[in-house]
Amino acid sequence: MSSSPSLTAAGVSITTSNGSSLSDLPPILVLRPLSDAWSSALSAKFTVISPSSPLSTSTHAALVSAAYNKVDPALLDQYPSLKCIATTSVGVDHIDLEECRRRGIQVANVGEIFTKDVADYAVVLLIDVMRRITMSDRYVRNGLWMTRGDYPLGSKLRGKHVGIVGLGSIGSAIAKRLEAFGCKISYVSTKPKPTVKYKYIPNVYDLATESDILVVSCSLTKETHHIVNKQVLQALGKEGIIINIGRGANIDEPELVRCLVQGEIKGAGLDVFENEPDIPKELFKMDNVVLTAHQSALTPEAMSDIIQICIANFEAFFAGKPLLTPVMAD
C-alpha cells in the first residue's frame, strides 16, 4: 500500500494505491498502540480511527488489549456507538462482559490461538526433563563429554502415565500429542468429558497418585489457585515429574521448590512462576529442572494469528455474521 495509516488521520480521506477511498473501508477504533505489522494488516481492510478523532464516537467496532485497556462503563460511555469489541488476548478480565451484554456489544477474544504453541511447549518441556536434553546440551558445551564420558541415563516416555490438570483446548492438544509417544493419559477437569477417551479422575490428588508425570494446563481461578499443593506433590512422589504451562499460582511454589530440593519429586519443567519475572534461586543449581520465561505462546506465527483472528472477527461483524471467537458473559 502506498499510503500509510496513522492514528492521527482523523476523518481525512486518503486514496489507496488500488484506487479505493480509505473512507470506504469500515472504521475500527484502535485503543492500543499498533506495531507496523498491525498497522498494515488493519489498514488494508479498515479505516483506523484514533481515540482523538471526532469519528471515534460514531465508530461501531474497537480493538483493545489486556495490557492497555479497561473496558468499563466509563470507557463505553466515551464511545457510545460501539457494537463490537475485539481484544488481542485470550483473557477478558479487563472487560466488563455484563456491561457489554447490557449495551448489546459483542465481544471477541483470540479464541484458541495459543493452543498449538503452548501444547508444543508442554511436550518439549516434558521430553526435555525425561531425556535430559537441556542438561546434556550444557554438558556437551562445557566439554564434559570429552572428559567425563556418557551423561546419566534418562527415562522412556512410552507407557508412562501422564495426568493432565485441566482438559480444555490446550490440555486436549497436549493429550493428543503425548498419545503418539505411547503415554497413557488421564485427566482432571471441572466436569468429566464423556466424549473423550482418556480416563477421568475426580480430583488432582488421585490423579497425582496414579501419574508418573503431571501436566498443569488449567486457567487460574479461585478453585485452581495452588491446586497442586503439598499433598498432591507427595502423591506424585519421588519418581514423579511436573510440567507447568498454566499459571505459576496453580502450584504452591515454595512447596514445589522444597520438594525438588529434598528430592521428593524427580524433576520439573516450568514456564510460569508465582512472582514473574522472579524465579526461585534454588532452582538455578538444579539439573533436573528446565526453566523458561513464560514464553510458551510467544511465536511469530501466533502473533500473526492474533492479527488474523481479530481482522476475521471484524469482517464477520461488518458482514452481519456471527463472530468467530465470541466471549459471552456468564
Add this chain to the structure above:
Amino acid sequence: MDKIGVLVAFKPLPYLEQELTRRGCRLFRLWETPESPVLEFCRQNAADIQAIVGNSNYGADAAMIDALPKLEIVASFSVGLDRVDLPKCKERGIRVTNTPDVLTDDVADLAIGLAISVMRRIPSADKYARSGAWKKGEYTLTTRFSGKRVGILGLGRIGLAIAKRAEAFDCPISYYSRSDKSHPNYTYHSTPVDLAANCDILVVACALTEETHHIVNRAVIDALGPKGVLINIGRGPHVDEPELVAALVEGRLGGAGLDVFENEPHVPEELFALDNVVLVPHVGSATIETRTAMADMVLGNLEAHFLKKPLLTPVV
C-alpha cells in the same frame, strides 16, 4: 555361557557386565586399556575370545576379525551395524546380531524432542531464565513447531515412528528412501535434495552405509536453507560435518539438533556459541528402560548362539 570369552569393546551398562559375569563369561575389557592398540589386545587374547559385544562406536572391522580366529559371534549393543564388517563376518561364518525395535521409541522421541527444542530454543531459553535476564526483558519470539513440514531420510522403523509422532502435531510428512514406499499419507521424494527443498525440518533416520555416507552434503544443506532445521539421530558420518558447521555459523542453515557427530565425543566447538543448535551426547537410546532391554537382547542372542538355539535378532 560358562567360560565363554567375550570381548567387551565399550564401557557397558553395569547390568550387562554383571549378567555376563554371572552367566560365567570371561570378560576381556577392551575399553579399560585405551593405551593398548586394539589389534595387540586381540592377538594377546586370541585363543580365548569367542564373542564380541560392540556398540555404535566400537564394532568389529576386518583386521580385528582376522586377529580373532575363535570368534563366533558379534552381538552389537546397537541397531546400527556400520562398525561391523558384515561381508567379512559372512565369509568367516561369524554370526552378527543387533538390537532393533527396543530402541525405536526412544530414538523417535529424541528426534521430535530435538526438533521442537531447536525451533523453540529451549536450552538457550533455560540459560536466559537462569541468568536473571528476565527481569530486564522478554526472551525473543521462537518459531512454531506444529504444522511445519517434516522430511525424513529413511522410512524404516525409526523413520516411521518419527512420522507418527510428527503427525500428532499436524506436520505434513515427506520422505526419501531407496524406493517409493507408496505410503498413503506421506509424500515421496526421489532425491535427498528434493526432500530438503520441500521441508522445514529434515531428519536423518536411515542406516549408515557407503551410499548414505555424507547423504547430507552441501547441496542438501543449501536446499534446506536459512530457515531449515536439520535433525541427526542417525550417525555422524551421515552429515558432512565441516559443511554443516560452516552453514550454521554463516547463517545459511536455520538450525540443527544433533545427537551424533563424525568423531565422537568431539563436537565442533564453533557450535557452542549458537542459540539455534541443540547438542546432545549420543543419547538416542539412553534411557534405563531401553538400555536394559538392549542388554537383555545381547544376552539372549549370546546365550542362544552358545546353546545352539535360533538367534533372537540375527543380521548375519
